[in-house]
Amino acid sequence: xxxxxxxxxxxxxxxxxxxxxxxxxxxxxxxxxxxxxxxxxxxxxxxxxxxxxxxxxxxxxxxxxxxxxxxxxxxxxxxxxxxxxxxxxxxxxxxxxxxxxxxxxxxxxxxxxxxxxxxxxxxxxxxxxxxxxxxxxxxxxxxxxxxxxxxxxxxxxxxxxxxxxxxxxxxxxxxxxxxxxxxxxxxxxxxxxxxxxxxxxxxxxxxxxxxxxxxxxxxxxxxxxxxxxxxxxxxxxxxxxxxxxxxxxxxxxxxxxxxxxxxxxxxxxxxxxxxxxxxxxxxxxxxxxxxxxxxxxxxxxxxxxxxxxxxxxxxxxxxxxxxxxxxxxxxxxxxxxxxxxxxxxxxxxxxxxxxxxxxxxxxxxxxxxxxxxxxxxxxxxxxxxxxxxxxxxxxxxxxxxxxxxxxxxxxxxxxxxxxxxxxxxxxxxxxxxxxxxxxxxxxxxxxxxxxxxxxxxxxxxxxxxxxxxxxxxxxxxxxxxxxxxxxxxxxxxxxxxxxxxxxxxxxxxxxxxxxxxxxxxxxxxxxxxxxxxxxxxxxxxxxxxxxxxxxxxxxxxxxxxxxxxxxxxxxxxxxxxxxxxxxxxxxxxxxxxxxxxxxxxxxxxxxxxxxxxxxxxxxxxxxxxxxxxxxxxxxxxxxxxxxxxxxxxxxxxxxxxxxxxxxxxxxxxxxxxxxxxxxxxxxxxxxxxxxxxxxxxxxxxxxxxxxxxxxxxxxxxxxxxxxxxxxxxxxxxxxxxxxxxxxxxxxxxxxxxxxxxxxxxxxxxxxxxxxxxxxxxxxxxxxxxxxxxxxxxxxxxxxxxxxxx
Amino acid sequence: xxxxxxxxxxxxxxxxxxxxxxxxxxxxxxxxxxxxxxxxxxxxxxxxxxxxxxxxxxxxxxxxxxxxxxxxxxxxxxxxxxxxxxxxxxxxxxxxxxxxxxxxxxxxxxxxxxxxxxxxxxxxxxxxxxxxxxx
Numbered sequence: 001x002x003x004x005x006x007x008x009x010x011x012x013x014x015x016x017x018x019x020x021x022x023x024x025x026x027x028x029x030x031x032x033x034x035x036x037x038x039x040x041x042x043x044x045x046x047x048x049x050x051x052x053x054x055x056x057x058x059x060x061x062x063x064x065x066x067x068x069x070x071x072x073x074x075x076x077x078x079x080x081x082x083x084x085x086x087x088x089x090x091x092x093x094x095x096x097x098x099x100x101x102x103x104x105x106x107x108x109x110x111x112x113x114x115x116x117x118x119x120x121x122x123x124x125x126x127x128x129x130x131x132x133x134x135x136x137x138x139x140x141x142x143x144x145x146x147x148x149x150x151x152x153x154x155x156x157x158x159x160x161x162x163x164x165x166x167x168x169x170x171x172x173x174x175x176x177x178x179x180x181x182x183x184x185x186x187x188x189x190x191x192x193x194x195x196x197x198x199x200x201x202x203x204x205x206x207x208x209x210x211x212x213x214x215x216x217x218x219x220x221x222x223x224x225x226x227x228x229x230x231x232x233x234x235x236x237x238x239x240x241x242x243x244x245x246x247x248x249x250x251x252x253x254x255x256x257x258x259x260x261x262x263x264x265x266x267x268x269x270x271x272x273x274x275x276x277x278x279x280x281x282x283x284x285x286x287x288x289x290x291x292x293x294x295x296x297x298x299x300x301x302x303x304x305x306x307x308x309x310x311x312x313x314x315x316x317x318x319x320x321x322x323x324x325x326x327x328x329x330x331x332x333x334x335x336x337x338x339x340x341x342x343x344x345x346x347x348x349x350x351x352x353x354x355x356x357x358x359x360x361x362x363x364x365x366x367x368x369x370x371x372x373x374x375x376x377x378x379x380x381x382x383x384x385x386x387x388x389x390x391x392x393x394x395x396x397x398x399x400x401x402x403x404x405x406x407x408x409x410x411x412x413x414x415x416x417x418x419x420x421x422x423x424x425x426x427x428x429x430x431x432x433x434x435x436x437x438x439x440x441x442x443x444x445x446x447x448x449x450x451x452x453x454x455x456x457x458x459x460x461x462x463x464x465x466x467x468x469x470x471x472x473x474x475x476x477x478x479x480x481x482x483x484x485x486x487x488x489x490x491x492x493x494x495x496x497x498x499x500x501x502x503x504x505x506x507x508x509x510x511x512x513x514x515x516x517x518x519x520x521x522x523x524x525x526x527x528x529x530x531x532x533x534x535x536x537x538x539x540x541x542x543x544x545x546x547x548x549x550x551x552x553x554x555x556x557x558x559x560x561x562x563x564x565x566x567x568x569x570x571x572x573x574x575x576x577x578x579x580x581x582x583x584x585x586x587x588x589x590x591x592x593x594x595x596x597x598x599x600x601x602x603x604x605x606x607x608x609x610x611x612x613x614x615x616x617x618x619x620x621x622x623x624x625x626x627x628x629x630x631x632x633x634x635x636x637x638x639x640x641x642x643x644x645x646x647x648x649x650x651x652x653x654x655x656x657x658x659x660x661x662x663x664x665x666x667x668x669x670x671x672x673x674x675x676x677x678x679x680x681x682x683x684x685x686x687x688x689x690x691x692x693x694x695x696x697x698x699x700x701x702x703x704x705x706x707x708x709x710x711x712x713x714x715x716x717x718x719x720x721x722x723x724x725x726x727x728x729x730x731x732x733x734x735x736x737x738x739x740x741x742x743x744x745x746x747x748x749x750x751x752x753x754x755x756x757x758x759x760x761x762x763x764x765x766x767x768x769x770x771x772x773x774x775x776x777x778x779x780x781x782x783x784x785x786x787x788x789x790x791x792x793x794x795x796x797x798x799x800x801x802x803x804x805x
Numbered sequence: 806x807x808x809x810x811x812x813x814x815x816x817x818x819x820x821x822x823x824x825x826x827x828x829x830x831x832x833x834x835x836x837x838x839x840x841x842x843x844x845x846x847x848x849x850x851x852x853x854x855x856x857x858x859x860x861x862x863x864x865x866x867x868x869x870x871x872x873x874x875x876x877x878x879x880x881x882x883x884x885x886x887x888x889x890x891x892x893x894x895x896x897x898x899x900x901x902x903x904x905x906x907x908x909x910x911x912x913x914x915x916x917x918x919x920x921x922x923x924x925x926x927x928x929x930x931x932x933x934x935x936x937x938x939x940x
Contacts, residue, residue, distance in 0.1 A: 677833035681825075685841040689928060696935055760897035760911050762831035769835065770913040770920075774893040777916075778878050781923045785871045788927035792868070795934050 002060040004074040007041055008128060011121030015114045022110035030109040031099035034117065038091035041124075045084045052078045052504045059130070059194070068133075069191050075130035078504020082343070083127035083258055085501070086350050090250045091120050093479035097358055098242035100476035101365060112152060112240070119145035123251050127258055132181040132191045139177065139219070142252050143170040149247060150239040162235035165571070169222050169232045177219025177259075183212035184266070197265045197511065204270060213267045216259070217276055224256025226314060227284040230307045231567050237299040241361030244299060249306050249353035257310065257346065260317050261509045268510075269324030278318025278418070282436050284311025289443035293450065294563055298360045298370040301451050302353065305396065308440060309349050312411060316342035319418045319433075323510060336510060337417060341410035343505045347497065348395065348403040348490060355483035356392040359385050362472040362480070363455065367465045372451065377460030382471045386456050388484040395487045397448035397544075398441060398537060403490035405537070411437065412533040438536055445544030450551070599720055606723045609731060619730055622737035633673060640666045653698050661691040678765045811853040818846035826921055830909075836917035840924025847929060856937065867933070870926035878919030881912055 014037050022030045051058065058076040065071075076084070095116070102109060122145055125138030143166075151163035181191070187206045188196050196203070203209055220226075225233040236248050247253070260277055267273045288308025295301040320339030362385050363378065364370045379386045391402060398408030415433040460469075490496065547554075589600075613619050643663050650656045664687030671680035751764050751772065761767040769777050826839030851859050885894035897911030 678835065678838065681833060681838045682841070685838065685845065688845075689841070689932075693932065693935070696932075759895060759913070760830070760909060761913065763829060763833065763835070765833075766829045766835040766917075767913075769837075770829075770916050771895045771911075774882070774895070774913075774916060777920060778882065778893070781878060781920050782875060784927045785875060785923055788871060788930045789868070791931045792934050 001062055002074070003044070004058065004060060004076060004128065005062055005072065007044055008074070008121060008124045010037060010041065011117040011124070015117035015121070018113045018117065019110045022113075026104075029099050029104045030113055031095055031102070034113045035092060035095045035099070037117070038088045038095060038120065042085065042088040042092055045081060045088055048076055048081055049500055052076065052081045053500045055504065055507060064134070069131075069185070069189075070133045071131055071192075072134055073130040073192060074128045075194060076128055077508040078501065078506070079258070079261055079508035080127050082347070082501050082505045083254070084124060086254075086347070087120060087123045087127070087251050090246060090350055090354050090483075093354065093358075093482060094242045094246040097245070097361070097476060097479040098240070100473055101242055101361060102240065112149075115145050115148040115152070116243070116246070119149065119247065119252070123255070126255050130193050132184065132193060132196075135193075136174070136178050136181060139223070139255065140171065140174050142255060143167060143174055143223075146170070146236070146247050146252055149243045150236045152240055152243065153238070156238065158235070159238040162232070162238045166232040166236050168575075169229055173219040173222025173229065176215045176222075180212045180215030180217075180219065183208045183215065187212065193262060193266075200266050203266060209267075210272060213273060213276075216263060216267070217280075220256035220259040221280060222256070223259070224253050224310050224314065225284075225307050226256070226280050226311060227287050227307075228567050228570075230284060230288065231565055231571055233307055234295075234300050234303040234565065237297075237303050241299070241357060241364060244302075245354050245357035245361065248303065249357055250350040253306060253310055254313075254346065254350075257313050257317065257342075260314065261342070261505075264317065264321050264324070264509050265511050268321035274318055274321055276318070277321065278315050278433070281311045281313070281315025281318055282433060282440075284308065285315060285440045286436050286443075287311075289440045289447065291565055292447040293443055294559070294561075295447075296372055296563060298363065298372060298375075298451065298455065299357075300563070301372075301447055302356055302360060305444070305447060306349075306353060308444065309345070309353070309396075312437075312440075313342050313345055313349070315433075315437075316345065316411060316414050317509075319414050320509070322418070322421060335417060335421075336506065337410060338414035339506050339509055340502065341407055341414050343502050343509075344403075344410060344494075344497075345407035347501070348407045348487070351483050351486045351490065352392040352395040352402075352404060355388055355480040355487065356396065358476075358480040358483070359389045359392065362476055365476070366467075366472055367469050368467050369465065372454040374461075374464040375455045376458035376464075377456070378469070379456040381460065381469055384471060384477055384481070388477075388480045389452065389456065391484045391487050393448045393452045395491070397445045398540070401491050402487050403494065404487075406491065406494050408441065409533045409537065412536050416532060434536075438540065441536075441540045442543050442547070445540050446547050449544065449548045453548075599716070602720055602724055606720070606727050609727050610723075613727075613730060613734065618734050618738075620737040620741075621733050622741065625740050636666065636669055636673065640670075654695065657691060657694045657698060660694075661687060664690065676765075678763070807853055811849055815846050815850055818842060818849070822846060826917065829917055830911065830913065836920035837924055840921040841928060843921070844925050844928035847925075848932060851933070851936075856933075867926040867930040871923050871930065874919045874922030874924075874926060876919070877922065878916050881916040881919065885912070 014034065018030060018034070021033045025033075048058065058074070060074050062072040095113075098112070098116075102112060119142055122138045122141035126135055126142060129135040129138060147163040147167040150166055151159045153159045184196055184203070185191055187203050187208050188199050190196060203212075222229040233248055233253065237244055239248070264273075285308050288304045288306075288311055292301050292304035292308060295304060316338045320336060320342060323335035323339070360370065363375065363382070366382065367375065367378070369375065395402035395404030398404045412434070415437045418433045419430040421430055591597075640663065643659055643666065647656055647659055650659060664683065668680045668683040668687065671677075671683055751768055755761055755764045755767040755772075759767045759771040761771070822839045822842030825834035825842055826836060827834075829835030829839070847859075847863065850862075882893040885896070886892050888894075893916075895912045895916070897909065897913070900908050900910055
């Protein structure tokens with residue numbers, strides 16, 4: 001166990017202690033105890049920065065299930081460290097914010113912080129694990145913790161609905177991902193990502209490549225809220241705002257991004273990966289930005305904006321994977337730009353989206369509403385919140401001089417480069433990328449404007465709020481201020497992180513492209529001259545502003561008024577349909593009638609045995625060794641068959657029992673004929689006892705009711721019975737033929753020879769029963785004893801009245 | 806009439822059942838059939854006389870009989886284990902007993918006795934339980 005292992009496990013360990021802090025140290029807000037951990041982890045992870053920025057990695061293994069190749073292996077490179085810093089850094093800020101956001105008097109803070117710490121630890125585990133199964137375990141833990149956090153206010157119906165939805169969708173993806181991981185294991189024989197990357201060329205040629213890729217991508221897309229799996233994210237906004245800020249903007253939704261980036265060296269460089277990742281990314285980007293415009297709730301706007309920005313990052317990762325096709329050279333810098341942009345935007349998005357969620361939380365907390373139709377004129381009342389929001393919104397819209405502008409420009413560069421690609425059939429559809437990207441940017445700009453102007457400008461209406469509106473306490477403002485400052489710092493000094501964080505992360509996503517001791521060229525210019533990207537941005541601003549100014553006209557259109565994502569209807573209806581359908585199927589098959597179940601079982605048996613006979617061509621009739629049939633055997637058989645066939649036609653119960661008894665005595669006669677005196681004796685006695693018992697029991701029953709079956713039902717029963725008889729007969733005949741064509745010697749010869757010598761008995765049957773196979777007898781007698789006790793219990797200990805068992 | 810016949814016949818059946826029980830090793834018969842036969846003899850008595858009389862004459866708890874039968878059968882097995890043989894290893898030998906002459910005795914006999922007792926017990930227990938039930 002190295003310090004890195006402990007760092008992953010630390011949040012879980014602290015989570016165990018939280019309830020004690022909450023219970024015994026009531027006067028201090030539990031959050032303060034929690035805050036120490038992400039802060040110290042942030043500092044802890046910072047110390048690895050020099051190592052990874054020089055291209056070093058840390059790789060430590062603790063065996064977990066070594067026989068299955070599952071080891072708790074930590075692997076820290078540029079990409080993992082970037083995520084670890086994001087998780088611990090934003091985690092600290094969110095915990096600090098939550099201390100002021102959640103009241104220690106009214107909220108059950110122990111639950112909240114336990115879930116949050118659980119999530120934090122799971123997230124560290126996802127990004128630092130090298131073993132796919134360990135990664136999967138932590139991945140599902142994030143889903144679980146996320147659902148718990150969404151349903152934190154579990155008495156609200158919407159919270160549990162959102163939690164269930166996110167659980168169903170992300171766990172669906174998680175399972176698919178597990179399938180993909182298993183296929184990777186089948187192809188490579190290892191669960192270690194490192195080792196899988198080393199044999200990536202084997203995987204590409206494998207027939208399992210495409211299924212594995214699609215399954216893994218399903219996991220990544222569901223977690224990262226890509227189209228069409230994004231529908232859970234807006235409903236996850238029922239969580240407390242710190243949770244939305246942390247999980248649903250900065251960390252958990254980026255787990256899918258992380259997975260795609262991490263596995264790019266495995267799957268990247270082929271057309272399918274390129275098209276799937278980039279295609280779904282750009283569709284999500286457009287869908288999310290257009291849907292965000294329709295929202296009236298601040299958090300919903302942010303949710304859809306998160307979806308769209310995640311689509312943007314995903315698209316860039318897909319575009320960047322093209323460089324794996326070319327290999328690194330001076331001329332491929334233009335393709336790696338996309339990967340660079342993805343990482344840069346990942347950081348930027350975490351900063352501005354985190355701060356925006358926090359300001360929205362403040363507005364919600366101080367005004368009691370998040371509806372943009374009610375809000376307005378908060379600029380002068382909440383000046384600090386206003387400033388932070390301005391920075392965040394401007395960065396999100398892609399305006400200079402904030403960091404969002406830079407990443408957006410690089411995004412445009414990426415899609416413009418993609419349009420010039422001449423691989424993967426990009427010649428035909430490549431132009432779609434910049435066009436869609438530009439349209440999405442227009443809508444992004446538009447919803448940013450709506451969100452900002454509707455909240456802060458206009459007239460302040462006192463009557464819209466149920467409390468006195470004022471600026472938030474300073475403690476709540478610290479975190480958004482820090483994030484807002486980062487937005488500005490990264491905007492003005494974009495190269496601050498270039499070679500410490502971004503380049504190592506790129507090297508992790510695109511390994512093998514670099515010659516040793518070479519690094520990617522990462523330089524982000526604040527000003528890059530008058531080029532196409534700049535004109536595109538200007539176009540975005542102009543068109544976006546025009547849209548916003550004409551808002552009164554199109555705000556009445558039906559499509560604008562529909563807030564719910566249409567895909568929700570698909571989800572809701574399929575859920576209802578699923579329940580209805582399965583209920584229906586259950587009702588059809590589970591009739592509650594034993595005779596139906598019996599028919600199922602028998603039909604299944606007949607089909608299985610019949611098919612096996614047919615499939616292996618097993619049916620043979622062999623009459624070579626058949627013994628002679630004496631006349632009285634014929635007579636006996638005839639009477640036996642006649643008695644058996646008469647039973648279904650007897651309507652009187654007692655008569656039926658007596659006929660059954662006759663059959664039993666006939667059977668005893670058969671035993672006599674076939675020279676089995678012990679069996680004949682036992683059969684006679686047992687049959688007598690049985691008939692007596694049946695008469696005793698059925699004497700008390702009412703007269704047989706004429707059951708009215710449809711002729712068709714009777715027909716089915718007859719067919720099934722005949723089929724059973726035929727199949728069993730065929731099997732017996734075939735088994736008989738098999739037994740003597742294969743010259744198998746019966747074991748009975750041994751008993752015949754040895755029953756007197758070894759056991760000292762001349763009655764072979766009895767010697768077998770008590771000596772050779774005495775254990776069977778012992779247990780059969782035990783069965784009889786249990787049956788007798790069962791009868792006694794049933795009759796003597798019968799419940800009187802309606803006692804509960 | 807019935808009472809008289811029953812008195813005689815019961816003895817014959819009981820004797821026959823004991824014969825069947827002891828004959829099992831070398832002739833048709835054995836613990837199972839012997840037990841059923843004994844049970845039918847006792848049943849005949851129950852049918853002829855009333856329940857309470859027979860209960861007075863045969864004050865057995867059939868559950869105990871089942872238990873002791875099982876115990877005997879299992880103990881036969883365990884004894885062979887104690888002597889270092891596998892479970893239910895059977896021994897047999899010839900003995901010269903006074904009055905009987907040369908007798909062949911086997912440990913299969915106590916095992917069969919266990920089965921006999923269990924079968925008698927369960928047959929009577931089931932039938933009497935159902936018979937006594939008047940609900």
